[in-house]
Amino acid sequence: MPSAPVTVATCTYVFEAEILRGYLRSEGIEPRLDDAEIITADWTMSVAVGGVKVGVAPDQADRARHLLAAPADPFEDDDPHSPAEAASWRALTGALISPLFLGTLFGVYNLGRVIATADGESARTWRRTGWAAVFLLPWLLAVVGFGL
Incomplete structure (x- = not known):
């Protein structure tokens, strides 16, 4: 029996969780979104159910947390002008x-x-x-x- 996914992030809105899911997939981690359907059907339930939970396999949880905590590109400059x-x-x-x-x-x-x-x-x-x-x-x- 597969082990339960570990929640690595919680988002208020489904689109935020979808962005995180796409990012984790691009890094080779297969995430799972919990409660996304409930919030899609009735967005006012987001607070009641605790938001959309992004879960991954337990053996990938540390890597996923590290990826989500790190900036996307630490060398990217928002303002290219001096x-x-x-x-x-x-x-x-x-x-x-x-x-x-x-x-x-x-x-x-x-x-x-x-x-x-x-x-x-x-x-x-x-x-x-x-x-x-x-x-x-x-x-x-x-x-x-x-x-x-």
């Missing part, structure tokens, strides 16, 4: 996107103009410095803020 490339990419993105916010800057400019003229400051001086700030601020923020 930090310097990432910083320059953020600066470029900021320089291209920040002009889209000119409407907000124009609103800030007008608010400053209203406050400045209420205090008696020359509207001409404010207009000159305000427009310079509106056009230079986005690119200054992109280079300094995003480039760090």
Whole structure:
């Protein structure tokens, strides 16, 4: 009589268990999914039955646990870009996107103009410095803020 399978993983959803089963099969281990049919029929029963259990033969349990605990590829880099490339990419993105916010800057400019003229400051001086700030601020923020 064959021995009972040893549970090496428990998954909440059937698709997670199917992924693990495919991975273990690719490594030469034949797993078995317990309670997958119950959860497929009624997913709300997942907690009640304890999830989908991935079981393997007792003599393959240690190897299966080791495979499931190890990362898929320890040398795989999620971000292939270096930090310097990432910083320059953020600066470029900021320089291209920040002009889209000119409407907000124009609103800030007008608010400053209203406050400045209420205090008696020359509207001409404010207009000159305000427009310079509106056009230079986005690119200054992109280079300094995003480039760090």
